[in-house]
Amino acid sequence: MEEGNQTTTGFFLLGLLPPTRTGLLLFFLVVLIFLITILGNSTIILLIWMDRHLHTPMYFLLSQLSLMDLIYICSTVPKMVVNFLTGDNFISLVACGFQIFWFLLIAGGEGLLLASMAIDRYVAICRPLHYSILMNKRVCLLMIVGSWMSSFINSVFHTVYVLSIPYCMSRIINHFFCDIPAMLPLACMDTWAYEYTVFFSTNLFLLVPLIGIMASYGRVLYAVYHMQSSQGKKKAFTTCSTHLTVVFFYCAPFMYTYLTPRSLRSPEEEKNLAVFYTILTPMLNPIIYTLRNKEVLGALQRVFGKS
Numbered sequence: 001m002e003e004g005n006q007t008t009t010g011f012f013l014l015g016l017l018p019p020t021r022t023g024l025l026l027f028f029l030v031v032l033i034f035l036i037t038i039l040g041n042s043t044i045i046l047l048i049w050m051d052r053h054l055h056t057p058m059y060f061l062l063s064q065l066s067l068m069d070l071i072y073i074c075s076t077v078p079k080m081v082v083n084f085l086t087g088d089n090f091i092s093l094v095a096c097g098f099q100i101f102w103f104l105l106i107a108g109g110e111g112l113l114l115a116s117m118a119i120d121r122y123v124a125i126c127r128p129l130h131y132s133i134l135m136n137k138r139v140c141l142l143m144i145v146g147s148w149m150s151s152f153i154n155s156v157f158h159t160v161y162v163l164s165i166p167y168c169m170s171r172i173i174n175h176f177f178c179d180i181p182a183m184l185p186l187a188c189m190d191t192w193a194y195e196y197t198v199f200f201s202t203n204l205f206l207l208v209p210l211i212g213i214m215a216s217y218g219r220v221l222y223a224v225y226h227m228q229s230s231q232g233k234k235k236a237f238t239t240c241s242t243h244l245t246v247v248f249f250y251c252a253p254f255m256y257t258y259l260t261p262r263s264l265r266s267p268e269e270e271k272n273l274a275v276f277y278t279i280l281t282p283m284l285n286p287i288i289y290t291l292r293n294k295e296v297l298g299a300l301q302r303v304f305g306k307s
Contacts, residue, residue, distance in 0.1 A: 010092040011167075011183075016176035016271055017084050027084055033283050034077045040286030041066035044296070051299040057140040058124070059296075061117045062289060064144050068106045068113065069282035075102035076177040076278050083176075093163065096178040101159040103177065107254065107277075108151030108205035114247055115209035116143040118216040121243065125236050126223045154201055165189065174267035177278070181257060181270060195262075202258040210251050217244060242288055250281045 017023040017030070044066040048054045076099065083089050091099075123134045162180055168188030175182040180198060184191045217240050224240070227233040253273035257265065290296050 010090055011096055011171045011173050011178065011186075012089045013080075013083060013091055013176060013178075014172060014174045015083055015089060016080060016275070019084075019087075023084070027081070030077060030279065031081065033279055034073060034081075037069065037073050037279075037283040037286075040283065040290070041070045043300075044286045044289065045070075047296065047299045047303055050303050053295065053302075054299055057135045057137070058117070058120050060140055061113060061120060061144070064147075065110065065113055065117070065285060068110045069285050071102055072106045072110070072278060073282045075099055075106070080176045091178065097159055097163050099178040100162055100180065101155050103179070103278075104155035104158055105148075105151050108154050108201070109147045110250065111206045111209045112147035112151065113144070114243075114250070115212045115216075116147065117243060118213040118247075119143075121239055122216040122220050125220050125239075151205065154205065158198070158201065161194065165191070165194075175271055175274070177274075179270070179274065181262070182267060185262070198258060202255065206251055206255055207259070210247065210255075213244075213247055242293070245288060246281070246285055249284060250277050253277055 017026050045063050048059045048063040079091065079095065079099070083091075120135055120140075124131050127134060158180065162183060165184075165187045166189060167183075167186050170186060173179075173182050173186070184195065220236065220240055224233050224236045227236065253276040257270050257273050290300070
């Protein structure tokens with residue numbers, strides 16, 4: 001950890017949990033959330049795969065969201081847990097690159113996937129007679145592949161560049177995982193030009209999809225308001241509110257961290273906000289989509305009834 005040493009092959013993570021009784025309590029809470037997330041998202045994927053009533057574009061997209069949430073939380077929490085238990089906060093350069101790659105891959109892909117889900121609901125509610133044509137299997141597959149591939153290219157670029165930056169200052173990252181905004185202050189070169197590329201990527205993969213999501217649901221809510229059927233209106237409104245809740249929990253803290261100038265945010269704020277989109281949101285997604293979705297609850301009863 002000596003300053004000026006550029007040959008170090010890793011970093012030291014300060015972590016999220018203090019070595020106190022409070023930290024131990026938070027540790028058990030994080031582990032509980034991790035287990036709930038694994039169970040909830042795995043169940044969603046299994047249900048959609050096993051129950052033919054859920055073999056629709058909407059639930060196929062939801063299964064991809066659950067898969068992304070599984071990868072998301074598995075790329076950050078296990079290392080944080082190991083560091084807390086062992087007291088060794090070292091993370092190798094390879095492991096750090098692994099975290100950066102998967103974190104950025106899922107971060108970008110999930111933003112595009114949420115936009116795809118908003119488009120699906122827009123077509124289902126505003127163009128119901130053309131739904132089977134506009135949202136066929138081919139279109140759904142293109143949406144999913146496009147989300148993964150475009151985010152993959154973006155993730156590879158940032159991972160390679162961040163790992164090639166010379167770090168001649170302290171190797172202590174004030175975070176619980178290798179996050180780019182927390183790593184750039186440690187560089188011994190001017191990173192202002194690269195920070196613009198981070199800003200551009202955040203706008204492309206989060207802000208632009210968010211604008212599309214808000215536009216889609218604005219049109220959907222307008223259509224819902226003019227619906228004649230009270231039952232259809234209630235179902236459509238529930239779907240919209242559920243999706244917008246997920247979008248808010250995911251996008252708001254993420255965009256604050258990546259779009260706000262470094263001088264206006266503190267490392268502690270970055271860590272606390274990161275908890276929302278790396279730990280809490282992956283847990284909340286299956287809970288929200290299950291408890292407020294009669295079709296998923298019905299699938300639960302059918303599948304577990306058979307078992």
